[in-house]
Amino acid sequence: MSRKELKKIILTFIFFSLILFCFPACRMRAEQNSLTSQFDVIDALVMQNQMQSALKELKKVEKRAFDSWTYIGIYKRYITLGESEKAEKLLKKALKKNGGNLELQAVYAAFLLREGRLGDAGKVAEKLRGTKYASLYSEYILRDSAEKAAASGDNAFTFYTRKEFYQIFLDAYKTSKNPVLLRNCAAFNLINGDYNLAASLNPAFFLDADDAYFWAMVCYDAGQFYDSIDAIEEARRLMTGYQGTVTFKTSPVLLTALESDSYMAVSEMEAAEAARRGIVMNLDELKVRKSDEEFLSNIILNSARWAQNQGMDDQNADLLFYVVNRWPDNVPGLILYADFAYRSNLEREEDTEIAALRKAGISTLEMERYDNRRKIPMSDALYRIDEALRRTNDPYLNIAKLDLRYKTDSSISEKDKNRDLWNMLENSLNEDGELKGLLVQYALNFLLNTKQYDDAWKLFYDHVTDISEYDSKRDFWEQFIDKARGYDLSMMEFGAWFAAYYKMADEALRLHEYCVYESAGLLEDGYISQSVSTSTCLNLGSIYISLGKKLKALDLYGKTAGRESSNAKRSEILYRIACIYASDGDIKNALRSAEYAASLYPDNARASMLKDKLKW
Numbered sequence: 001m002s003r004k005e006l007k008k009i010i011l012t013f014i015f016f017s018l019i020l021f022c023f024p025a026c027r028m029r030a031e032q033n034s035l036t037s038q039f040d041v042i043d044a045l046v047m048q049n050q051m052q053s054a055l056k057e058l059k060k061v062e063k064r065a066f067d068s069w070t071y072i073g074i075y076k077r078y079i080t081l082g083e084s085e086k087a088e089k090l091l092k093k094a095l096k097k098n099g100g101n102l103e104l105q106a107v108y109a110a111f112l113l114r115e116g117r118l119g120d121a122g123k124v125a126e127k128l129r130g131t132k133y134a135s136l137y138s139e140y141i142l143r144d145s146a147e148k149a150a151a152s153g154d155n156a157f158t159f160y161t162r163k164e165f166y167q168i169f170l171d172a173y174k175t176s177k178n179p180v181l182l183r184n185c186a187a188f189n190l191i192n193g194d195y196n197l198a199a200s201l202n203p204a205f206f207l208d209a210d211d212a213y214f215w216a217m218v219c220y221d222a223g224q225f226y227d228s229i230d231a232i233e234e235a236r237r238l239m240t241g242y243q244g245t246v247t248f249k250t251s252p253v254l255l256t257a258l259e260s261d262s263y264m265a266v267s268e269m270e271a272a273e274a275a276r277r278g279i280v281m282n283l284d285e286l287k288v289r290k291s292d293e294e295f296l297s298n299i300i301l302n303s304a305r306w307a308q309n310q311g312m313d314d315q316n317a318d319l320l321f322y323v324v325n326r327w328p329d330n331v332p333g334l335i336l337y338a339d340f341a342y343r344s345n346l347e348r349e350e351d352t353e354i355a356a357l358r359k360a361g362i363s364t365l366e367m368e369r370y371d372n373r374r375k376i377p378m379s380d381a382l383y384r385i386d387e388a389l390r391r392t393n394d395p396y397l398n399i400a401k402l403d404l405r406y407k408t409d410s411s412i413s414e415k416d417k418n419r420d421l422w423n424m425l426e427n428s429l430n431e432d433g434e435l436k437g438l439l440v441q442y443a444l445n446f447l448l449n450t451k452q453y454d455d456a457w458k459l460f461y462d463h464v465t466d467i468s469e470y471d472s473k474r475d476f477w478e479q480f481i482d483k484a485r486g487y488d489l490s491m492m493e494f495g496a497w498f499a500a501y502y503k504m505a506d507e508a509l510r511l512h513e514y515c516v517y518e519s520a521g522l523l524e525d526g527y528i529s530q531s532v533s534t535s536t537c538l539n540l541g542s543i544y545i546s547l548g549k550k551l552k553a554l555d556l557y558g559k560t561a562g563r564e565s566s567n568a569k570r571s572e573i574l575y576r577i578a579c580i581y582a583s584d585g586d587i588k589n590a591l592r593s594a595e596y597a598a599s600l601y602p603d604n605a606r607a608s609m610l611k612d613k614l615k616w
Contacts, residue, residue, distance in 0.1 A: 042077055055081055062090065068101045075107060087111065106133040109140070118144050135175030138168040161191055179207045186218050195222035202227065209238040213250035216258055223527060225262040232259045253279060253292040257299055265530055267562030269306070276303045283322065297327050304336060309566040316340060317374045329388045334381075335400045341381035342407055344374060378408060399438050406446075414450060421446060425459070441490055453501065460494055477507040481514070489519050489529070493536045500539060509547075512540040516556070528559050534569050541576065550580055571601035578610055590614055 112121035189198035212235035581590035
């Protein structure tokens with residue numbers, strides 16, 4: 001056989017092979033087209049309410065079913081016709097032919113769940129774990145657990161905080177995209193203290209304003225404050241256009257409260273105030289739910305504190321007056337109101353030059369500004385506190401009234417105050433509750449301010465060892481540090497101060513760092529607790545400088561200045577920064593810090609003197 005003839009035979013064989021291969025494919029395509037046409041006919045009969053004819057045609061199609069999708073198409077139409085028994089029989093027949101098909105298993109599991117046959121559904125759905133249809137297994141577990149909880153009388157909440165449910169919720173979310181399921185996962189993480197893991201679930205898109213607000217709170221708790229702000233802005237966008245038509249759990253008041261707190265947490269005080277102004281400037285038009293009243297009062301009080309720190313007395317007084325009138329039992333508002341009344345009625349000591357001008361009947365603009373300053377009568381502040389005490393007997397108001405009496409009654413000597421405080425402390429020794437702790441804190445402040453350090457230490461030591469068990473054979477400071485989480489931050493700050501006063505270097509450093517960096521519960525490097533006092537931050541900065549850690553001191557001072565809204569305190573911090581730069585020979589940065597300190601608070605004489613010295 002010649003090569004030419006052999007080549008012809010091979011080509012002929014390949015040609016016929018291709019024809020034979022195409023015949024089944026063509027037949028299958030034709031079969032599919034035929035089934036599609038029949039499905040169209042059946043659907044048309046259903047739309048015309050010719051159910052019996054549709055059922056008759058469906059039985060014909062069932063005999064020709066050849067793959068999973070055809071079976072599923074027939075099943076859907078049996079369900080539409082109300083033939084559940086025939087639908088299940090069809091699925092069993094299909095699974096007998098192809099038991100490993102995920103789609104058939106998923107359809108059968110969904111059928112059993114809808115029929116309420118949880119036991120049978122569980123057997124089928126379990127095979128779907130770890131697949132793209134895992135949400136069906138999740139639904140089975142959740143429904144089964146809910147039924148068992150109801151039957152046993154257990155709290156259903158405990159079922160959904162168990163570890164084994166976490167993946168169940170997550171699988172269910174991946175398939176259904178129901179945000180409630182993902183929020184359940186985040187709630188589980190939050191309950192267990194895994195704040196960062198909860199925030200890592202933050203979705204790319206939010207379902208609605210309530211969904212966005214939830215994730216804003218999660219991010220806030222995790223210390224991811226800018227992500228919280230982004231979620232709040234998205235919540236506002238999602239609320240736009242729905243006023244009056246859709247009711248949300250969140251509200252402009254809640255969003256503003258969280259937004260301002262988030263800005264304060266990252267030391268952007270101006271931005272925090274800007275966020276609050278949107279509410280504060282529109283109080284007359286604002287519609288507030290009863291549940292939002294406390295948040296609204298906090299927003300206004302924070303703006304009042306801001307105004308006070310900026311020396312804006314008129315704005316401060318207006319906001320405080322609004323608070324005590326709208327919420328007459330608001331304790332922080334009454335305390336700030338009383339403090340403003342006391343400060344506004346203080347008469348300053350004037351130098352001989354101003355006294356001479358007054359005697360001559362001459363007033364400068366600054367004197368006129370001082371003389372015309374906003375005042376709140378002390379009698380009004382005391383009346384409001386007495387009325388609130390009559391209604392609430394709040395311990396904070398008791399302390400505020402006591403403090404006002406000590407400040408304003410010049411007939412009470414330091415000795416009388418001492419005796420009075422010790423008597424009150426002795427009378428509260430057998431009392432458990434807030435008043436005793438507040439009295440101790442007030443007494444400690446009084447004793448330290450009057451330089452009665454030994455008495456202050458004894459009171460502090462007796463108090464902390466009274467409210468917590470101490471082993472007399474172990475070092476006090478070691479135990480106090482170990483018990484840090486069990487005490488209020490204010491008591492830990494007192495402890496840090498005493499450790500420094502008694503030159504307990506290591507203990508003072510450890511306690512100050514706990515108060516400044518760890519007391520908030522966030523472990524992010526360099527994050528300063530929002531609740532820690534500025535004085536404690538400054539004390540830690542001084543400790544760093546004494547240990548030669550100038551860079552750490554600069555970092556701490558910078559962050560403290562950023563979060564402090566009082567111009568006087570910020571000026572003091574910037575003065576300290578200028579001193580560090582000056583000691584290192586960095587005149588340029590030292591001068592810049594000193595000039596800024598002097599401009600913020602012109603009464604800061606030390607900053608002005610350093611500025612002049614550096615210029616020479």
